[in-house]
Amino acid sequence: MLPLCSSSTSMAKPSLTLPTNSFSTLPHLPSFQNTSPLPSTPFNSQFLGLKLSHSSISKTPSSLPSTSSFKRVSIFAKVTKGTKPPPFTLKDQDGKTVSLDKFKGKPLVLYFYPADETPGCTKQACAFRDSYEKFKKAGAQVVGISGDDSASHKAFATKYRLPFTLLSDQGNKVRKEWGVPGDFFGSLPGRETYVIDKNGVVQLVYNNQFQPEKHIDETLKLLQSL
Template structure:
């Protein structure tokens, strides 16, 4: 199987500057020095994405304990993110990837049929190096278990 991944384990991913749910610009480089979980998801308010976001929310304290930050990224605009975060009381940052530029730069694959942007999670260590790339389109909650397992080991 040929992988089209641009960003893989052991890589330093390209930096980004994206707007958060409050319209503030956030760059990846601001997180250097602490582990970060960056998860790309298809869209706010879809069943799988809501499950995934709520699973990250419910385990957020565990991520904090591991010293990690959690950031969700989709193509939705900041106002959509703000409503989504408010409705589900999401304690972490959601970033707006306008035109899916960062998704393309990182090489996040589409879903099986190429109709939806893919669901992929990255764990980046405090040096800025990717330690895990996890892709599971159909079991969104698994992303949380896998990332926590890895964070507790680094």
Template sequence: MTLKIGDKAPDFTLPKQDGTPVRLQDLLQKTAVVLYFYPKDDTPGCTAQACSFRDSYEAFKEAGAEVVGISSQSTASHESFSSRHRLPFTLVSDEGAKVRKEYGVPSTLGLLPGRVTYVIDREGTIRHIFNSQFNAKRHVTEALGVIQQLQQPRS
């Protein structure tokens, strides 16, 4: 299944880095969500991406969005990664890649889990999708631009 802009984001409940469950629908009751799928903790591209989200986190919060990173590593791996890089946002563990499959996140060269970011509005509608394995930091600028646009008053 491949999701498109305008589709409803599939709901999920997954453990965050401290082991407590996170449900997408619960987050959406409070804020828009930037959900980014990334390949693996502590790899160069994933670290750059996570730190870029960290450095822009206050701008996301001010624009009315929460950032959630998702990959297949364990909660212990996420806890270590988050602590090492002082990440202020949630990382959830999708062991078995069930949610990755529900969202239709492609693999690169059939081997490496893909890097895709979804901007989801408070109604649960996907408003933007950005897919780039090798331009990790652009995921942040793309997502922030869309979130800021969503906050603009409609005429």
């Protein structure tokens, strides 16, 4: 059995004596200093659509934005319950000009979606299609808006037999005017649904990017209570 370490101070401690000039005989070590800056050429990252660069990474903490500045740039919806949304005039899937005023006099379900033919947007559009008779029974009209052009909307509506209007908001001008918030730090257009009553006043604002079917459930629930 190995002996246990002892804390006794009775053991003799060896002493080491160095010559007084021993440190002066040590060789001179070269100084290593990296004077070349990191390259400033930006590189792209696919993580959440963010673009990073060497120069942004090398910033000192004092040069980074404060927490308060992040709050200032946060996106908040401008169109809220009880307000009247800004007017617009856009082209539908047939290339015809459509204004928001056209839908006055009946409840309107207007939903913004990211893009045609994406899985979530296709599921949402087909869910509106499958419940379209329920919306008609509630006296409501359904309109979808995305940044795709009229030709893309036409192909999308034809392929999935969509019985409602799709409007082309190229450049996302209306989306910005309505203040529709984006997802993933604004890199992905948001999915937001508005229920507007016959007087043009918003009665519901519903946002859910990852459960597109819930937009139909929530809007029907409200329409049936009006």
